[in-house]
Amino acid sequence: MTDSYTSSRDGDYSNGIPNGSTTSFGQPIPPATGISSVIRKKLMGYVGFANLPNQVHRKSVRKGFQFTAMVVGESGLGKSTLINTLFNTTLYPPKESLDPSAERPKTVAIESIGADIEENGVRLHLTVVDTPGFGDFVNNDDSWKPIVENIESRFDSYLEQENRVNRLKIVDNRVHACLYFIQPTGHSLKQLDIEFMRRLHTKVNLIPVIAKADTMTDEEIASFKQRILSDIEHHQIHIFEAPTYENEDEETIAEAEEIRSQIPFAIVGSNNFVVTPDGRKVRGRAYPWGVVEVDNEEHCDFVKLRQMLVRTYMEELREHTNDVLYENWRTEKLVSMGVAQDSSVFKEINPAARLQEERVMHEAKLAKMEAEMKMVFQQKVQEKEAKLKQSEEELYARHKEMKEALEKQRLDLEDKKRKIETGRPITPEKNATGRRKGFLRT
Secondary structure (H helix, E strand, O other), rough: OOOOOOOOOOOOEEOOEEEEEEOOOEOOOOOOOOOOOOOOOOOOOOOOHHHHHHHHHHHHHHHHHHEEEEOOOOOOOOOHHHHHOOOOOOOOOOOOOOOOOOOOOOOOOEEEEEEEEOOOOOOEEEEEEEEOOOOOOOOOOOOHHHHHHHHHHHHHHHHHHHHHOOOOOOOOOOOOOOEEEOOOOOOOOOOOHHHHHHOOOOOEEEEEOOOOOHHHHHHHHHHHHHHHHHHHHOOOOOOOOOOOOOOOHHHHHHHHHHHHOOOOOOOOOOOOEEEEEOOEEEEEEOOOEEEOOOOOOOOOHHHHHHHHHHOOOHHHHHHHHHHHHHHHHHHHHHHHOOOOOOOOOOOOOOHHHHHHHHHHHHHHHHHHHHHHHHHHHHHHHHHHHHHHHHHHHHHHHHHHHHHHHHHHHHHHHHHHHHHHHHOOOOOOOOOHHHHHHHOOOO
């Protein structure tokens, strides 16, 4: 079976060669008969890997997304209203105020509300975790413990799913963002605010929010923001900031910087539509002195918060939770369980840096070997010098001894010479004296 295709040029093709063509010598090429056709494949268009983002988009839209947000703050700060305003849906039904004689809960409760939201064919399963009762007691010591335990239990649940044999259906119920509502006091953070953020900033993406910002003037809001940021920096609390990447265009960088400059966000929430003096119907709150528009950036920072949380950085919040916060917690968890791992395993290594590191290690090894060889050489030289010195002393002693013996022989010979010259015997007669002193025998 052969493939057939049409060429952009005229002429009949057979065996990949147009009929009527000539060779380089000018001879005509006869049409091929009885020879198997040779298929010439031609690349039509570009390679196409630039279409990968579209493939990822189709896969993501097919699977859908999961996002979990937590709202923490004292009662009456508009947490439920803000969530309904953010996602333009009624997640929280209107709350009924308790009777003054009714019994209040004594502990912080954890409530989760889930909803499936669809926008332009994109499905999002949104889970909102509320913490009613936080900061509402006379003694608020350890009021953050139920919240920390809830976040860690979600990490535990995800870790358990990862350790299963079948990991095809992993439900990500981890908290990806925590909106912490701050009372609009205009002074600074309360001790409860500082302690809560210190306990949770390593486990969740903290986004501080100034609630009911319409109760303060623009100057008071700016001063309050500065005090909050000073307290956060002083206590070394990490809050989520809009990330920036390399090779970003100027517009994206300017947008990220603008969002970062508005933290903490001064928010006004409302699901009600009011009519402005110029006849526009907007979401906001009507006061005797005017209308506060929720979606007007000159009135509050709601648009910037929605832009960071929903429109621009929702995926970054999910990635930072998975790649940084969850991984740090997982590492501490496994280490506390006695699981150890070599830090070099699965470590991304830059080949150039690795080559430089090996070169430095090789040079250090050579330097160490050279130092050891020098030390051994010096030791050998010292040993040879000691042996040579000892041999020199022994030779000097033998030379002195031989010199003294020769000198003694020389003196003996000179003595004998003098005796010969004077006619005296060299050796004295042994019994001559005895004969002179003795008596003659008869």
